[in-house]
Amino acid sequence: MALGEFELIRRFFTAQPVKHPSTVLGVGDDCALLRIEQGEDLAATADTMVEGVHFLPDVDPESLGHKLLAVNLSDLAAMGAEPKWATLALTLPRCDEVWLQSFARGFFNLAERYGVELIGGDTTRGPLTITVQALGLVARGRALRRSGALPGDLIYLTGELGAAGLGLRILQGRSAIEDPAAIQRLERPEPRVDIGLKLRGLANSCIDVSDGLAADLWHILEPSGVGATLDWEQLPLADGVRRYLAETGDWRLPLSAGDDYELCFTVPPAKQGELEHRLRSVACPYARIGRIEPQAGLKLLKDGRSIELSRNGYQHFSDD
Numbered sequence: 001m002a003l004g005e006f007e008l009i010r011r012f013f014t015a016q017p018v019k020h021p022s023t024v025l026g027v028g029d030d031c032a033l034l035r036i037e038q039g040e041d042l043a044a045t046a047d048t049m050v051e052g053v054h055f056l057p058d059v060d061p062e063s064l065g066h067k068l069l070a071v072n073l074s075d076l077a078a079m080g081a082e083p084k085w086a087t088l089a090l091t092l093p094r095c096d097e098v099w100l101q102s103f104a105r106g107f108f109n110l111a112e113r114y115g116v117e118l119i120g121g122d123t124t125r126g127p128l129t130i131t132v133q134a135l136g137l138v139a140r141g142r143a144l145r146r147s148g149a150l151p152g153d154l155i156y157l158t159g160e161l162g163a164a165g166l167g168l169r170i171l172q173g174r175s176a177i178e179d180p181a182a183i184q185r186l187e188r189p190e191p192r193v194d195i196g197l198k199l200r201g202l203a204n205s206c207i208d209v210s211d212g213l214a215a216d217l218w219h220i221l222e223p224s225g226v227g228a229t230l231d232w233e234q235l236p237l238a239d240g241v242r243r244y245l246a247e248t249g250d251w252r253l254p255l256s257a258g259d260d261y262e263l264c265f266t267v268p269p270a271k272q273g274e275l276e277h278r279l280r281s282v283a284c285p286y287a288r289i290g291r292i293e294p295q296a297g298l299k300l301l302k303d304g305r306s307i308e309l310s311r312n313g314y315q316h317f318s319d320d
Contacts, residue, residue, distance in 0.1 A: 081138040
């Protein structure tokens with residue numbers, strides 16, 4: 001007998017270890033009810049992934065479950081919000097119990113790590129499409145934004161750059177480099193939640209790098225009314241990316257490829273020491289990669305030259 005919608009939800013998406021006292025009502029009614037304490041703001045984000053657009057048809061479902069939640073937690077991290085809740089909408093071509101069990105395992109393993117409670121969602125039949133909404137809390141007036149960068153700010157980046165883009169090229173057969181770590185970065189990104197929390201009251205601006213460093217940095221520069229200069233020598237490139245660059249000379253890859261889900265943020269020089277103190281306990285590398293300039297534009301210093309970088313990154317509905 002085929003598994004029905006409500007049995008599917010009960011079997012795979014109701015048994016979870018995380019239960020928040022602020023959840024008045026979770027899975028099982030028309031809406032979830034959440035109690036937000038005085039002095040807190042609710043941060044909300046949502047991402048949709050479609051088979052063949054955001055992930056390959058043969059992707060490991062456990063990795064997919066991890067990534068769907070991770071990309072949303074990355075958005076919350078960029079706002080300095082503490083993750084609390086998530087909703088999940090699944091559009092499935094068929095009810096594959098083995099696939100669902102693996103997907104749910106990846107989703108809930110990450111949810112448990114960051115204290116995220118699944119409080120609702122939807123299931124329907126159709127081409128494989130998955131939407132996750134994540135909700136978090138941040139003290140009123142303390143949220144990080146894209147629009148606060150100031151001239152003289154130092155630009156920082158967490159982790160390493162370009163590995164996910166290389167991983168995609170490998171899976172698509174566009175690179176012969178063997179690099180399992182790059183594929184891992186593509187399929188199982190690590191949201192930098194702990195760093196986002198430590199940046200509150202310290203960073204002037206912050207964004208998560210999902211569409212490529214250059215494109216996403218522009219999303220800080222334009223609303224802030226400033227420009228920036230990046231230093232190629234300071235970019236933290238993964239080892240596989242360095243091998244790729246040596247073979248192809250395609251230096252634009254780490255600047256334009258998406259799916260890194262690292263945090264790019266700006267800090268005034270006077271707070272550099274405090275930044276290093278706060279991040280001392282975080283098990284994630286970070287690097288100073290440039291400086292905010294008063295003049296509009298984004299430049300890269302590379303091999304003694306100053307190169308203008310465009311706004312190009314991954315965009316849905318573009319003509320490319």
